[in-house]
Amino acid sequence: MSFKTIIGHEQEKSYFKKVIRENNLSHALLLEGPSGIGKKLMAFTIAKALFCDHHTGEACDTCRNCIKMNHGNHPDYSVIEADGNQIKNAQIEAFQEFVNVKPYDAEYKVVVIDDAEKMNLSSQNRILKTLEEPAEDVVIIMVSDQPDRLLPTVLSRAQQIKMNGLSDDAIISYLKSHYSVETSEAEMIAKLASGSIGRSILYLESEIFEVIRKEVKELLIAIDLKDQSKLLELNSFFIKEKENIHEIIEYMILWYRDLLLYKKSKLKQLLIHGHELDFIKKLARNLSIKQLISNIESLELTKKKLDQHGNYDLTIDTMLVKLLEA
Ligand SMILES: [Zn+2]
Incomplete structure (x- = not known):
């Protein structure tokens, strides 16, 4: 693994290559951006x-330092991860002891703090000291998808690097070159993964996506038929898949967008589910363009409410009622 094998993030890669080559890397970095886009991999690289x-x-991949990194046993590299839900004071203490000893093999010691926002208040206050007086041979890389949960004093002492999600096209081309996957499938997965290569791989390699796909289709049929007993049955699906609700709603939106596109254009090639044209025709029959737009809006609103931690059951119930009204 080296910068050239990381997908996307071109600007960040060339920036880091340059400052490392010129011996100008900041001693405290904060890599921030949505989860699953490769921040931790960037820190390692x-x-x-x-x-x-x-x-x-750029890493050569053949010297003794590179080989130790590849084997995960470099004595000068350490990653701090939350113990339960928090990064505790004791972990920061251990980290401070680690950086107090001179590097063994490399010229630096690097500590990565994953999900840095999980540092509790006393951990954040404790780490401030190290950030304020950075040793010459220490680099601290904090990684976070919620940097606003860090103290302003911590933020102000680190160089913040904002990393964005990858484009759909970058994800599609990655999936197609690494997996035997159809273009339509890769497109669908890229849309759902919203910029996260990690999540797109998870969809391909796990059964989650298959389950979501099947259940959402049943849900759409039940809504179309206004089949109350089936909907009641599917209630358990929403309870069971609470963790994946974001993807489920995104996937429902993809379907309604397809229906809308089909209504407007009748062009099969524009549709993500172009291979399921009969199903699309059937569902599109009973819904007007206005109703489809309203359905998509209801789903977007549901997503927003869930992001704001609204009551889960109530939010899902309201969503289903809205969809049934259409
Ligand atoms: Zn090397």
């Missing part, structure tokens, strides 16, 4: 390039 014996700004 920065450390590896920094440790590499050849000092070119």
Whole structure:
């Protein structure tokens, strides 16, 4: 693994290559951006390039430092992860002891703090000291998808690097070159993954996506037929899949968008589910363009309410009532 094998994030990669080559890397970094877009991998790759014996700004993958990083046993690299829901004071203490000892093999010590927002208040206050007086040979890389939960004093002492999700096209081309997957399937997965290569791989490699796909289709049929008893049955699906509700709603939106596109254009090639044209025709029959737009709006609103931690059962019930009214 080196910068050239990371997908996307071109600007960040060339920036880090340059500052590492020129010996100008900041001693405290905060990589921020949505989950699953490769922030932790970027942190690892920065450390590896920094440790590499050849000092070119890119890891060579063959020197002893690179090999130790690849084997996950480099003595100068440490990752702190939440213990339960929090990164506790004791973990920061251990980290401070780790950086107090000179590096063994490399010229630096690198500590990655994953989900840095999970540092509790006393951990954040404790780490401030290290951030305020950074040692010459220490680099701290905090990684977070919720940087607003960090103290302003912590934020102000780190160089913040905002990383964005990947484009649908980048994800599609990655999936197609690494998996035997149809274009339509890759497109669907890219849309659902919203910029996260990690999530797109999860969909391909786990059964979650298959389950969601099947159940959402049944849900759409039940809504179309206004089949109350079936909907009641599907209630358990929403309870069971609470963790994946974001994807379920996104996937429902994809279907309604397809129906809308079909209504407006009748062009099969525009549809993500173009291979299921009969199903689309059947569902589109009973819904007007206005109703479809209203359904998509209801789903978007549901997503927003869930993001704001609204009552889960109530939000889902309201969504189903709205969809049934259409
Ligand atoms: Zn190397």
